[in-house]
Amino acid sequence: MSIHTINHDKSQLFAVLQVLKKYNLKGTEELLKKEANIAVDIDDDKIQQDSDVSSVLTGYKSDGDPETYENSYLELKQFVEGSLDIYKHELGMILYPVLVHMYLELVYNWHTEKAIALMKKFGPEQDSYYQDDLKKLAHVTKRDHMNGNELTDTFKSNQFIIRMSRDTLSLLKRHLHDKKESVLLNIIQEHLYFDMYEGVARNKNQIDATSGAVVGEATRQDNKTKVYYGIPKVPDIQTLAAPVEDEEEGTEDAPDKPKKKKAKKDPLFSKKTKSDPNAPPVDRIPIPDLKDNDKVEKVKAFREASKRVTLGPETLPSVCAYTLLNANHTVTCAEVTEDSSMLAVGFSDSIVKVWTLVPQKLKAMKSAEQLQDISTDAEDVLVRMMDERSGETSRSLFGHNGTVYSVSFSPDRTLLLSCSEDASIRLWSLQIWTCLVVYKGHMFPIWDIKFSPLGYYFATASHDRTARLWATDHYQPLRVFAGHFSDVDCIQFHPNSNYVATGSSDRRVCLWDCTTGNHVRIMTGHKSPIHTLAFSICGRFLASAGSDCKILIWDLAHGHLVAELSGHEKSIHSLIFSRCGNLLASSSLDCTLKLWDFTKLAEDTNSEDVNISHNPDVKTGDSYMLRSFATKASPIIALHFTRRNLLLAINMYDGVNV
Amino acid sequence: MAKNNESDLYGTTFSIESMKVIAESIGIANLPDDASKELADDISFRLKHIIQDAAKFMNHSLRTKLMYTDIDATLRVKNIEPQYGFHSVDSLPFRFASGGGRELHFIEEKEVDLNEFVNNVNVKAPLEVTLRSHWLCIDGVQPTIPENPPPVSKEMQKLESVDPINKMNKPNKESSGKPSTGKQKLRNVETVQIKQLATHELSVExxxxxxxxxxxxxxxxxxxxxxxxxxxxxxxxxxxxxxxxxxxxxxxxxxxxxxxxxxxxxxxxxxxxxxxxxxxxxxxxxxxxxxxxxxxxxxxxxxxxxxxxxxxxxxxxxxxxxxxxxxxxxxxxxxxxxxxxxxxxxxxxxxxxxxxxxxxxxxxxxxxxxxxxxxxxxxxxxxxxxxxxxxxxxxxxxxxxxxxxxxxxxxxxxxxxxxxxxxxxxxxxxxxxxxxxxxxxxxxxxxxxxxxxxxxxxxxxxxxxxxxxxxxxxxxxxxxxxxxxxxxxxxxxxxxxxxxxxxxxxxxxxxxxxxxxxxxxxxxxxxxxxxxxxxxxxxxxxxxxxxxxxxxxxxxxxxxxxxxxxxxxxxxxxxxxxxxxxxxxxxxxxxxxxxxxxxxxxxxxxxxxxxxxxxxxxxxxxxxxxxxxxxxxxxxxxxxxxxxx
Missing domain, CATH: 1.25.40.770 (TAF6, C-terminal HEAT repeat domain)
Structure with a gap:
């Protein structure tokens, strides 16, 4: 279960063996016996050990006197408060997990009255960000309630991680040694894990910045793996761009125009040719070859990008708001294609609706007979295969059987993915406007889905506490990212497609490696479920935000929290970086859109000397916020920067709450 | 710390009386007290548990109001048959009645005439969701058009009139979103700028x-x-x-x-x-x-x-x-x-x-x-x-x-x-x-x-x-x-x-x-x-x-x-x-x-x-x-x- 298990003693093995015996799993039992070198037959002491089974597996069996709990907690609290100021706050971190485990132990041993008294007395004085969990725990008042309860299961089967300086830890150990409180010692032994580090003890602000997750902070070990956060140079585009460009030039009439363009574009390509030391090797994950059509598209994107406005505090973007009317509480998600030509919206009544945002209508492909007449060699075969008369400004896709929680366009805009409460993923064709594939694998509602920026792969996040990586041509997921203790609420691909970031209701942000399926970064600091994630354009930073109304910026190089941007008043559901990477835009249910100066933040961060062990100071404050724009009773549910850095905001008019 | 009081932590539970009333309604008379207590505790726990999970569905539906659909979805996830027949567009107002020393909260249910319901062919179709675009801001300035909220809210205008100092304290972070130039900032740092209380400079427009x-x-x-x-x-x-x-x-x-x-x-x-x-x-x-x-x-x-x-x-x-x-x-x-x-x-x-x-x-x-x-x-x-x-x-x-x-x-x-x-x-x-x-x-x-x-x-x-x-x-x-x-x-x-x-x-x-x-x-x-x-x-x-x-x-x-x-x-x-x-x-x-x-x-x-x-x-x-x-x-x-x- 937990990888941090220290007490790997025999009693646990015995217990496991007993379980195996109980269910008559002979083969496994033999193997385990062999491996653990246990020759003894455990039949003899079966009766005596019966109670041990539940004890070891639940970890809450205790014959401690229920009267002592309150006193030992009080003593511990007094010790914490009486210690020197520099250690006080680090020591204070153990109070919450100790209280939680004391409570659960009392509840498990049927001392409900005592448990409630303890919780009522000490619960409210815990840090405000633990109150939600305490409230959930407080509902658990019987042993039966602990069965299948997500939160108590998490506490039971995981150790609460506390980072502590060497000095503080030795102080604590001395205290525990002196007091010899069996209840306390037992809890600390069994359920707490101390991640010791060398250096000065942290102050309250530093501690508050990174605490808040369900199982405590991340250990340093978790974030030691190297992450290739750079963006690899794109050789295929560079080599391909030129010939395609020539072709295009040939078709164009003006002879002097291409030269100009070329001159303009060269620096754009040359910038990319400088290889990033942090970029992953190009062949780290297999990617299907680009089709001709994709190449043309890429060139077009580059050309658009050259016309892009570089944003900054002095040149703010324009925001175009698309308001969905008559949609009270029925819209659940929205996404705009990379080239800003289409908008997909998911509804709570299982429908996915696609709108065109440009004058070109949404056309369907011609029928099979008609398609036979088209010569495949024709230059404009892609245009000719579409039925001109079928153009519509919006189209609906029916098929789901539950609220559609997320939609995602493929980069080439021919496919659309949607995920729903019915635990299924659907792949839709935007050429024939029907469902192509239904991917099944998740057991519970799927909260989020994202297409990889390179296409082909996609990732999902679900209520079943896993995130999964899929490929469009596989029925089964390629990777299952398991490790979150609660719902995985959001998912995002790294721009280089090698990593996937997830945000969860256990209030942790994880970065997963697509090749191995392991987590390479665990970042704690959120105080509420996380609803949205965004990678910076450079790939080094990750922004996350959720119900706690704060935007946290993480440095993926070491997994540090860099900044905490607060200003929103309700949960944040959308984050996006401008195409130039200079601005961060956020939107929330409080009907505002805020722009943040990311350039300044990145500069401030880079000027600091940061390494694995040294946490940078978390930057906070208003100084990074540039503007806040309010809408009229319309929560903004999605944001999108066009290739030219125009910001599109999709909002839904909430006529009911006006 | 300690923002919540203990009553918040434990909230309310069902009363024994409610259990008895419910028991009576399904034909079980004289439910013993201890059984009612047991039931009340268990049902309170389960309901709270369901509502906690329903909050997840509410969040993912981009709402701040819990609705019956969220409860249904939670029940489905827990493999419990959802409650059919409940649907409301708006919040359900609880009616209150008291008498004989007893207080009762209930939801008013209207009698529906089935004949009328069946014969009514002209059911009102829901309006189609439509898309409408407008400029939320242009180069960082929010245009004052009817689609946008007023640049200075009524409360803000009131505050300004009551307490003009308030406006002076934050001259640069105004919600009206005028681009601030670097020059202005410099002046604010270097010199003490005393603003007129009511600076209503009108632009050319x-x-x-x-x-x-x-x-x-x-x-x-x-x-x-x-x-x-x-x-x-x-x-x-x-x-x-x-x-x-x-x-x-x-x-x-x-x-x-x-x-x-x-x-x-x-x-x-x-x-x-x-x-x-x-x-x-x-x-x-x-x-x-x-x-x-x-x-x-x-x-x-x-x-x-x-x-x-x-x-x-x-x-x-x-x-x-x-x-x-x-x-x-x-x-x-x-x-x-x-x-x-x-x-x-x-x-x-x-x-x-x-x-x-x-x-x-x-x-x-x-x-x-x-x-x-x-x-x-x-x-x-x-x-x-x-x-x-x-x-x-x-x-x-x-x-x-x-x-x-x-x-x-x-x-x-x-x-x-x-x-x-x-x-x-x-x-x-x-x-x-x-x-x-x-x-x-x-x-x-x-x-x-x-x-x-x-x-x-x-x-x-x-x-x-x-x-x-x-x-x-x-x-x-x-x-x-x-x-x-x-x-x-x-x-x-x-x-x-x-x-x-x-x-x-x-x-x-x-x-x-x-x-x-x-x-x-x-x-x-x-x-x-x-x-x-x-x-x-x-x-x-x-x-x-x-x-x-x-x-x-x-x-x-x-x-x-x-x-x-x-x-x-x-x-x-x-x-x-x-x-x-x-x-x-x-x-x-x-x-x-x-x-x-x-x-x-x-x-x-x-x-x-x-x-x-x-x-x-x-x-x-x-x-x-x-x-x-x-x-x-x-x-x-x-x-x-x-x-x-």
């Missing part, structure tokens, strides 16, 4: 807008005026121009009252109405300026060039409704607007006979718009005195025709507003004698109106009607007659129009029969039904007057000093109120000499273009005054108003 709007509002093009008023009533970004707009209105009223330019006064009042209607404006700051102007239009002695012809009554009515709207919207316990306005009007009533009839009408109309209670308290006790006064004008043959017109209007007004009230406070047998005894001259008319009101189930007439009909609608062309027939009575059968100069004391004409016809226009669509009935009655009233001399009565001086500033027109020298300042605390002692001048030279010398006494020369408004003067060169004739309808 705003100046242009101001010019266009004001010109359109007082110009002659009615379609443009409608557009301009529409803009004033709906545009969210006007707060910066509000002081200018208010000054424009105030100065306009001042100038045009002097010049008796009825049309312009009406236009200005319509501007006030538009500003009142604008939801995004915090008008409270400017009420001390607007109320006097509106008051002027209600009680001013003279509002038009030809009081005999022009329908200045409509302006008074309209302004009164505006005043009622102001009172309704802005009355608070601290500013007491309604009380002060009421006192102002009732004080002017106390002036007795030296109050000109037009002002009397205005004061009565102003009071009657403020609601039945006000009418009951302030008008009803005076009805005898007023009745006596108008009787002298209506019945006496010596009075001017102008006074007669005014008295007729007053009578019609009083009958209109008093009838529904009397209907309620008096018991059915309406005896002529009683009415006569209680209400004097107006008794018979009131009696017949009350009788009429009792017989027909008229829609309740609320004198303080909220919907203000555009004033133009109540003005229609009056019967034209040459100006020259002053003091001349023609006794043509049918409609005879008696005209007179304002305030001129008529010479007694002996026992002549004067047929008097009110010139009040026939009501149009937006006027109340009741009014028409009253009016038709009024229109047919033919009064035969005998000689009566009002001169001696008019010379009576009311000794009680008024708590009003009575502002008079230059040259008139009268105290017949023209502008009543609500804030006034000084009193102008009234002298009998001024009364004498009033009698000798009634104020008709308004042909001078001299600005009113209190105009402080402000350079920025000179232009405006000139413009009004220009307008005055060719005053829009009353005929122009017919298109307002």
């Amino acid at each position: 705003q100046q242009l807008y101001y010019k266009e709007i004001t010109e359109a509002c007082v110009g002659s093009d009615e379609t443009r005026r409608t557009e301009a008023l529409q803009s004033l009533a709906s545009d969210p970004g006007l707060h910066e121009m509000l002081p200018r707009m208010c000054t424009f209105i105030i100065e306009g009223v001042r100038v045009n009252v002097v010049q008796n330019n009825l049309a312009l006064l009406i236009y200005l009042m319509r501007m006030v109405k538009a500003l009142l209607d604008n939801q995004s404006l915090f008008l409270e700051k400017y009420l001390h300026e607007l109320i006097p102007s509106v008051t002027t239009c209600i009680v001013s002695k003279q509002l038009c060039m030809r009081p005999e012809l022009d329908n200045h009554w409509a302006l008074r009515d309209f302004a009164s409704r505006l005043m009622a709207q102001i009172c309704k919207n802005f009355n608070t316990s601290t500013n007491n607007i309604q009380t002060r306005v009421t006192r102002m009007f009732s004080n002017s009533l106390q002036q007795g006979d030296k109050l000109p009839l037009s002002s009397l009408y205005g004061a009565l109309e102003g009071l009657s718009e403020l609601g039945p209670e006000v009418i009951k308290t302030f008008i009803l006790p005076r009805i005898k005195a007023i009745g006596a006064r108008i009787e002298t004008h209506l019945e006496g043959s010596l009075t001017s025709n102008l006074d007669k017109t005014a008295s007729g209007h007053i009578k019609a007004l009083l009958v209109k507003v008093l009838a529904p009230i009397l209907k309620n406070i008096r018991n059915p047998p309406d005896y002529f004698e009683e009415y006569k005894a209680d209400y004097g001259y107006l008794g018979p008319a009131l009696q017949s109106a009350v009788m009429k009101a009792r017989t027909q189930p008229t829609p309740a007439i609320t004198p303080s009607n909220t919907s203000i009909a555009p004033v133009g609608a109540t003005i229609s062309r009056t019967v034209t007659a040459p100006m020259g027939i002053v003091q001349q009575t023609t006794s043509t059968p049918g409609r005879t129009i008696v005209m007179n100069q304002a305030g001129r004391v008529t010479t007694p004409t002996g026992n002549q029969k004067i047929v008097f016809v009110t010139q009040r226009s026939q009501p149009q669509g937006s006027i109340h039904q009741s009014q028409s009935s009253v009016q038709s009655q009024q229109n047919t009233v033919v009064k035969i007057m005998s000689n009566a001399n009002a001169q001696s009565q008019q010379q009576k001086v009311v000794g009680t000093p008024q708590k009003l500033v009575v502002v008079c027109m230059p040259n008139t020298g009268t105290t017949n109120s023209a502008v009543i300042n609500t804030q006034g605390q000084t009193t102008i002692p009234q002298s009998s000499t001024s009364q004498a001048t009033n009698l000798i030279s009634p104020g008709l010398n308004h042909n001078t273009n001299q600005p009113p006494f209190s105009v402080v020369p402000k350079p920025n408004f000179i232009q405006q005054t000139q413009k009004v003067k220009q307008d005055n060169v060719q005053p829009p004739s009353i005929d122009d108003l017919s298109h307002l309808a």
Whole structure:
């Protein structure tokens, strides 16, 4: 279960063996016996050990006197408060997990009255960000309630991680040694894990910045793996761009125009040719070859990008708001294609609706007979295969059987993915406007889905506490990212497609490696479920935000929290970086859109000397916020920067709450 | 730390009683206490657990309100059959009932007639979701268009007016989102910048807008005026121009009252109405300026060039409704607007006979718009005195025709507003004698109106009607007659129009029969039904007057000093109120000499273009005054108003 298990003693093995015996799993039992070198037959002491089974597996069996709990907690609290100021706050971190485990132990041993008294007395004085969990725990008042309860299961089967300086830890150990409180010692032994580090003890602000997750902070070990956060140079585009460009030039009439363009574009390509030391090797994950059509598209994107406005505090973007009317509480998600030509919206009544945002209508492909007449060699075969008369400004896709929680366009805009409460993923064709594939694998509602920026792969996040990586041509997921203790609420691909970031209701942000399926970064600091994630354009930073109304910026190089941007008043559901990477835009249910100066933040961060062990100071404050724009009773549910850095905001008019 | 108290932590649980009630409802009588307790605890836990999980579904549906669908989804996830048959668009209001010491909260369930339900084929289809785009911001500046919220919220405007320091503290982080340049920032760091408290610098566009709007509002093009008023009533970004707009209105009223330019006064009042209607404006700051102007239009002695012809009554009515709207919207316990306005009007009533009839009408109309209670308290006790006064004008043959017109209007007004009230406070047998005894001259008319009101189930007439009909609608062309027939009575059968100069004391004409016809226009669509009935009655009233001399009565001086500033027109020298300042605390002692001048030279010398006494020369408004003067060169004739309808 937990990888941090220290007490790997025999009693646990015995217990496991007993379980195996109980269910008559002979083969496994033999193997385990062999491996653990246990020759003894455990039949003899079966009766005596019966109670041990539940004890070891639940970890809450205790014959401690229920009267002592309150006193030992009080003593511990007094010790914490009486210690020197520099250690006080680090020591204070153990109070919450100790209280939680004391409570659960009392509840498990049927001392409900005592448990409630303890919780009522000490619960409210815990840090405000633990109150939600305490409230959930407080509902658990019987042993039966602990069965299948997500939160108590998490506490039971995981150790609460506390980072502590060497000095503080030795102080604590001395205290525990002196007091010899069996209840306390037992809890600390069994359920707490101390991640010791060398250096000065942290102050309250530093501690508050990174605490808040369900199982405590991340250990340093978790974030030691190297992450290739750079963006690899794109050789295929560079080599391909030129010939395609020539072709295009040939078709164009003006002879002097291409030269100009070329001159303009060269620096754009040359910038990319400088290889990033942090970029992953190009062949780290297999990617299907680009089709001709994709190449043309890429060139077009580059050309658009050259016309892009570089944003900054002095040149703010324009925001175009698309308001969905008559949609009270029925819209659940929205996404705009990379080239800003289409908008997909998911509804709570299982429908996915696609709108065109440009004058070109949404056309369907011609029928099979008609398609036979088209010569495949024709230059404009892609245009000719579409039925001109079928153009519509919006189209609906029916098929789901539950609220559609997320939609995602493929980069080439021919496919659309949607995920729903019915635990299924659907792949839709935007050429024939029907469902192509239904991917099944998740057991519970799927909260989020994202297409990889390179296409082909996609990732999902679900209520079943896993995130999964899929490929469009596989029925089964390629990777299952398991490790979150609660719902995985959001998912995002790294721009280089090698990593996937997830945000969860256990209030942790994880970065997963697509090749191995392991987590390479665990970042704690959120105080509420996380609803949205965004990678910076450079790939080094990750922004996350959720119900706690704060935007946290993480440095993926070491997994540090860099900044905490607060200003929103309700949960944040959308984050996006401008195409130039200079601005961060956020939107929330409080009907505002805020722009943040990311350039300044990145500069401030880079000027600091940061390494694995040294946490940078978390930057906070208003100084990074540039503007806040309010809408009229319309929560903004999605944001999108066009290739030219125009910001599109999709909002839904909430006529009911006006 | 420790933000929550313990009750928050544990919340509530089901009571044993609820369990028993539920058990009874499914046929289990006498559920033991311990079983109920066990059940209550378990059900509370399970429900809380389900609601916790439902919150996840709520979050992912981008809502902040938990709905039944979230609970259903949670139940499905937990493999429990969802609750079918519950659906609500909005929140479910709990009804509360108590009795016999028991309290009960329940959801009201309506009985549905299945036959009707099945046969109803025309089910309302839900509206299709549509997409609409607008600019939320352009290069970092949020345009003030109706799609965007007002740049400065009403609360913010209020805060600014109450506490201007607040605005100074954060000059750069304004929500209006003007791009801040680096230079400005530098200056803030280096030097201490003391800002003016009210920096309302208008941009070029705003100046242009101001010019266009004001010109359109007082110009002659009615379609443009409608557009301009529409803009004033709906545009969210006007707060910066509000002081200018208010000054424009105030100065306009001042100038045009002097010049008796009825049309312009009406236009200005319509501007006030538009500003009142604008939801995004915090008008409270400017009420001390607007109320006097509106008051002027209600009680001013003279509002038009030809009081005999022009329908200045409509302006008074309209302004009164505006005043009622102001009172309704802005009355608070601290500013007491309604009380002060009421006192102002009732004080002017106390002036007795030296109050000109037009002002009397205005004061009565102003009071009657403020609601039945006000009418009951302030008008009803005076009805005898007023009745006596108008009787002298209506019945006496010596009075001017102008006074007669005014008295007729007053009578019609009083009958209109008093009838529904009397209907309620008096018991059915309406005896002529009683009415006569209680209400004097107006008794018979009131009696017949009350009788009429009792017989027909008229829609309740609320004198303080909220919907203000555009004033133009109540003005229609009056019967034209040459100006020259002053003091001349023609006794043509049918409609005879008696005209007179304002305030001129008529010479007694002996026992002549004067047929008097009110010139009040026939009501149009937006006027109340009741009014028409009253009016038709009024229109047919033919009064035969005998000689009566009002001169001696008019010379009576009311000794009680008024708590009003009575502002008079230059040259008139009268105290017949023209502008009543609500804030006034000084009193102008009234002298009998001024009364004498009033009698000798009634104020008709308004042909001078001299600005009113209190105009402080402000350079920025000179232009405006000139413009009004220009307008005055060719005053829009009353005929122009017919298109307002």
